[in-house]
Amino acid sequence: MSDFLYTDYTDFYSQQLVDGESTEKKVTNKRMKIVRVLITLLVLVIFVEVGIYVFVIPCSxxxxxxxxxxxxxxxxxxxxxxxxxxxxxxxxxxxxxxxxxxxxxxxxxxxxxxxxxxxxxxxxxxxRIPVAVTLTEKNGRTIPVQIDKKGVLFETNTVNIDKTVPLITGLPSEISEKGKRLSGLYLSLLEEIEKIQNNNPEYFLALSEIHIRPKEYGDFELELYPINSKVRVRMDRNLTSESLQYMMVLLDVLNTINPDINEIDLRYGAVSYTTKSRSVTGGSRVE
CATH class of the missing domain: 3.10.20.310 (membrane protein fhac)
Structure with a gap:
């Protein structure tokens, strides 16, 4: 009677299959991770390039x-x-x-x-908005320097200055420099000029120059030079629309009376004028 050795290999082969499948899954998972990493890196590179083109390059x-x-x-x-x-x-x-x-x-x-x-x-x-202009020396040349209502002097690149901005001469030489500020003594004059520019700017079209003549004790008075005229008009520091209007009417009247007039004086509430040969004093000024 022969002896037979029977061995059951089912469990052995089953274990080998399980081990093989596990190894294959590990390899597959590893490949998937590598693919994910590569895709992530590719996306990051794309984002970086987009950021460079959209943000960095324009800013540079x-x-x-x-x-x-x-x-x-x-x-x-x-x-x-x-x-x-x-x-x-x-x-x-x-x-x-x-x-x-x-x-x-x-x-x-x-x-x-x-x-x-x-x-x-x-x-x-x-x-800054100029209300007046003055003249100063720069590098051996006479140039216009503008003045705003606060008395600040400044230059501008504007070639043609507004003709309703009056020329003021006779200012102290030490302040005729851009960036400096006029003394508070002249601010009331600048304020009045600004009012006239806002309400009756055409009055300044009739003037070629406003000259400041210093007086004692730090005060000043004005000398006005009408355009296309040799007549000088003297008045106090209170320049107003009414005083300019009165001056222009008076000029017309006196020119018909005596064309040789070279100066009109409106100071002290009276009207007087001088010619080349004599001086004439008139009555009180009518307001």
Whole structure:
């Protein structure tokens, strides 16, 4: 009788299959992880490139400076200086330095500087409004310097000065420099000039010059020179629309009486005039 050895291999092969499937799953999972990492890296690269093109490159370009409140010639003057000192790119543009450059110019009353992503810089400027103009020396040349209602002297690039802005001469030489301020003694005169400009600007079209003649104790009086006339008109410091109107009427009347008049005096509430040969005193001024 033969002996048979029977061995059951079912469990052995089953274990091998399980181990094989487990190994295959591990390999598959590892591959999937690698694929996920590669996809993630690819997405990150795309985002970085998009960010560079959308954000970094525009910010690195020269700043697009946009001015408001001034004409093109004034904007060009400021733009050249600002681009030299504040950085050409938007990222490096220094708002504080730009603001300092603007407000240090006497012609600028106020200014705001704002950066707007990705490449724009907005500059808003409020210029001083001249109420009068005077003359000063610069580099051996006589140039006009404008004066605002607060007595601040400033230069401007404007070629043609408004003819309703009167010329004032006789100011103290030490203040005839841009950026300086007139003495408070003259502020009332500037305020009156501004009122006339707002209400009757055509009166200044009839004047070629307002000359300030100093008096004792720090006061002053005025000498007015009508345009196209050799007559000098003297009056006190109180320049008003009424006094200018009275002066023009009086000029017409006296020119018909005596065309040789060279000076009219409206001071002290009376009217007098002089000719080349004599002086005539009239009656009190009629208001």
């Amino acid at each position: 370009k020269p700043a697009n400076v946009i001015f408001t409140g001034v004409n093109s010639s004034v904007a060009k003057m400021f733009q050249d200086e600002i681009q030299q000192k504040c950085g050409s790119s938007w990222l490096k543009f220094n708002v504080g330095v730009a603001s300092s450059i603007l407000v240090s110019n006497p012609a600028v009353l106020s200014a705001t500087v704002e950066k707007s992503f990705p490449d724009k810089v907005y500059i808003s400027i409020e210029e």
